[in-house]
Amino acid sequence: MKPLAGGLETVPGFLFSAVECGIKYENRLDLALIHSKAPCSAAGAFTTNVIQAAPVKLCRERISNPVHAILINANNANACTGEEGYRNAASLSGEVAGLLGVPAGSVLAASTGVIGVQLPTEKIRKSLPALVRGLSGEKGPLVARAIMTTDTRPKEAAARFETSRGEFTVAGAAKGAGMIAPNMATLLCFLLTDMPLGREVLDGVFRKTVAATLNAVTIDGDMSTNDTAIILCPAAGGLPDAAGDAARFEEALLHVLSSLSEMLVRDGEGATKFVTVSVTGARSDGEARLAARAVAQSLLVKTALFGNDPNWGRIACAAGYSGAGFREETLSISIGPVPLLLRGVPQAYDRKLLGDAMGGRDISVAVDLGVGGGRFTFLTTDVSYDYVRINAEYTT
Amino acid sequence: MKPLAGGLETVPGFLFSAVECGIKYENRLDLALIHSKAPCSAAGAFTTNVIQAAPVKLCRERISNPVHAILINANNANACTGEEGYRNAASLSGEVAGLLGVPAGSVLAASTGVIGVQLPTEKIRKSLPALVRGLSGEKGPLVARAIMTTDTRPKEAAARFETSRGEFTVAGAAKGAGMIAPNMATLLCFLLTDMPLGREVLDGVFRKTVAATLNAVTIDGDMSTNDTAIILCPAAGGLPDAAGDAARFEEALLHVLSSLSEMLVRDGEGATKFVTVSVTGARSDGEARLAARAVAQSLLVKTALFGNDPNWGRIACAAGYSGAGFREETLSISIGPVPLLLRGVPQAYDRKLLGDAMGGRDISVAVDLGVGGGRFTFLTTDVSYDYVRINAEYTT
Numbered sequence: 015m016k017p018l019a020g021g022l023e024t025v026p027g028f029l030f031s032a033v034e035c036g037i038k039y040e041n042r043l044d045l046a047l048i049h050s051k052a053p054c055s056a057a058g059a060f061t062t063n064v065i066q067a068a069p070v071k072l073c074r075e076r077i078s079n080p081v082h083a084i085l086i087n088a089n090n091a092n093a094c095t096g097e098e099g100y101r102n103a104a105s106l107s108g109e110v111a112g113l114l115g116v117p118a119g120s121v122l123a124a125s126t127g128v129i130g131v132q133l134p135t136e137k138i139r140k141s142l143p144a145l146v147r148g149l150s151g152e153k154g155p156l157v158a159r160a161i162m163t164t165d166t167r168p169k170e171a172a173a174r175f176e177t178s179r180g181e182f183t184v185a186g187a188a189k190g191a192g193m194i195a196p197n198m199a200t201l202l203c204f205l206l207t208d209m210p211l212g213r214e215v216l217d218g219v220f221r222k223t224v225a226a227t228l229n230a231v232t233i234d235g236d237m238s239t240n241d242t243a244i245i246l247c248p249a250a251g252g253l254p255d256a257a258g259d260a261a262r263f264e265e266a267l268l269h270v271l272s273s274l275s276e277m278l279v280r281d282g283e284g285a286t287k288f289v290t291v292s293v294t295g296a297r298s299d300g301e302a303r304l305a306a307r308a309v310a311q312s313l314l315v316k317t318a319l320f321g322n323d324p325n326w327g328r329i330a331c332a333a334g335y336s337g338a339g340f341r342e343e344t345l346s347i348s349i350g351p352v353p354l355l356l357r358g359v360p361q362a363y364d365r366k367l368l369g370d371a372m373g374g375r376d377i378s379v380a381v382d383l384g385v386g387g388g389r390f391t392f393l394t395t396d397v398s399y400d401y402v403r404i405n406a407e408y409t410t
Numbered sequence: 411m412k413p414l415a416g417g418l419e420t421v422p423g424f425l426f427s428a429v430e431c432g433i434k435y436e437n438r439l440d441l442a443l444i445h446s447k448a449p450c451s452a453a454g455a456f457t458t459n460v461i462q463a464a465p466v467k468l469c470r471e472r473i474s475n476p477v478h479a480i481l482i483n484a485n486n487a488n489a490c491t492g493e494e495g496y497r498n499a500a501s502l503s504g505e506v507a508g509l510l511g512v513p514a515g516s517v518l519a520a521s522t523g524v525i526g527v528q529l530p531t532e533k534i535r536k537s538l539p540a541l542v543r544g545l546s547g548e549k550g551p552l553v554a555r556a557i558m559t560t561d562t563r564p565k566e567a568a569a570r571f572e573t574s575r576g577e578f579t580v581a582g583a584a585k586g587a588g589m590i591a592p593n594m595a596t597l598l599c600f601l602l603t604d605m606p607l608g609r610e611v612l613d614g615v616f617r618k619t620v621a622a623t624l625n626a627v628t629i630d631g632d633m634s635t636n637d638t639a640i641i642l643c644p645a646a647g648g649l650p651d652a653a654g655d656a657a658r659f660e661e662a663l664l665h666v667l668s669s670l671s672e673m674l675v676r677d678g679e680g681a682t683k684f685v686t687v688s689v690t691g692a693r694s695d696g697e698a699r700l701a702a703r704a705v706a707q708s709l710l711v712k713t714a715l716f717g718n719d720p721n722w723g724r725i726a727c728a729a730g731y732s733g734a735g736f737r738e739e740t741l742s743i744s745i746g747p748v749p750l751l752l753r754g755v756p757q758a759y760d761r762k763l764l765g766d767a768m769g770g771r772d773i774s775v776a777v778d779l780g781v782g783g784g785r786f787t788f789l790t791t792d793v794s795y796d797y798v799r800i801n802a803e804y805t806t
Contacts, residue, residue: 065730065738094726094738096754129723130756239727313709317798327525330490331635334461342461342490358492360526399795402713 015266021170023154025183025206030153032160035141038089043160046086053080054246055213057220061241067093068103069123082116089127093239102133113146124242158187171273175266177259182209186270190278205245212250219264227271279393284400290378296388301338303390308336310394320396322372326354344384411662417566419550421579421602427544428552431537434485439556442482449476450642451609453616457637463489464499465519478512485523489635498529509542520638554583567669571662573655578605582666586674601641608646615660623667675789680796686774692784697734699786704732706790716792718768722750740780
């Protein structure tokens, strides 16, 4: 596996397009299309929120179909929009199918933006011919740009890998910034590979890698109605999957998803810190995940990190209410290389060394529950004044 | 039942004292004592955090004993302090018992403040004689003041009620401000009544009223290691409890706890809004509670409220991931008198009317899940710049 510069456009066989449709703002790419002439197998991971945006419902229905395209818009979530919202998603994707000459059920859809407002369907409809005309193999970066909302920069990653069947590429583009929580939040992530894979292999590898990456990220703990991660690969056509090949694909996909996850957190709303919370010594990986998530989501921990405040009591406290099993006297906590609590005993520490470990942009928090071998790592941000400003001013 | 002005000092039979001990800051009341010459029955509600502060451990062991006193300190939580911390709590409460001439096991303890630092036992020990000498029936307000940390004002409430056995009083003092979440957080709350009650009645009424008040409050979603609510009443001495009398006590206690809960939220760290989140139409009260808590804890909802932003999609989103059962088409949301979503259909609304409903200090958010008769109400705050400032600067 070797990392590649660039994003979606590095994967042969796919075409891209993006236009300024004026969904909410003028002079801003807000409508994008990903297209494959050959039918693809797809796997998806979607929000588990009771409220599911119309495009999520559409994707869930169509994810097992042969897929030819994904239509994506920013600045309107098409969520809490009832039957009208669903009809809009179905009809717009149907028009795209018509323009592309592919079956209606082969077009997926994804939306991100404000909840509870119907899509401006006329504007979008009028833009579709230009969107389809503009398709080219080089416009991956435009897709990454068009899906942004409060993101400050596009997020793209790619990797190339060798298999027994030759060299393949996997790449992805994502948007995030707010409403980011485990099980994904307003996260849209699109992944492509030119390696033909059976549906079950694709699905299994995708779920496993998403659990360790996109679902191990939290910015504000709010899980959105629109979370969508989709991967497309050429339909396998009955080829058996050599086990070693799937492992190489997994390694490359993990690299792409890890890179995108890190970019999501680094571009978290108002973030001034990139925080890695590693929990070890849990009774199981699942309990390690509970503890890592509680620490990563704690508002008190996150504001302390913003203030470069070595308030490790807040870390102990969050681990303590996480549901993970441990005892006070088994708990150890360190920040960077500096132990603060060792098996329940507070440690004297070098203020200068700790200041260095907390003062930079990257902070690592290590929590050892001391009761087993389970481990899990979460990525998160601090909570800053800017986080509050961005979210207090979002729709008004 | 009639509300009374004042606090703990309105309850006959109890004595109070508070001194400036210099636990962390000079010239600040930080050590308090509540004392009853007659033995009391006690009931307690404590943090469910795995990490339990030393005084919480002590209280759990002693809560069924006849109780004569509660020793309380601010500015040091005596949490994550191991066996030494426990020995300190036991030895200081033992010294108080000696000075009062009561059994060692009859003195409870409570602490609030920074985690992971040993108590300055010598300072405290030296202050105990003056603390005990200062006991008087009038110093309730000093106790309410001494237990404050980032609170900006003391929190006291009282009520008088008639029973078949005559007139009684119940009163309380609380501190809160940060680390406030259901199951209490760094909340200390002390309640007294002069009505003799059997232990089971006291415990049953206390649990029921705490569930509807202190455990229906959230400021930051972080549950602390020190949460303690304790009520004392004269030991009943075998008197049967007339059912009607217990109900009158319950009504008065509910008033006191509701008043204190409202004060806690109004004085929440950095709060500019007092927010009531009422969920109705759930399949059960328990599911209504899940939804109300998710909305009340959502960082996105709280920052939107800070910005007077009618972003009801965030409310729908939080209800949707809460675990409460409902469907998009059964959900209704209003803010103040203004319906925003009616059975899944977004409503056009009067911007002026909504501006008035959101612009004031008090905001009420009503969520009807539309699938049953369950209901629950949570109190919460917005999240402001000041919240971040206060919590970024706490220990440094």
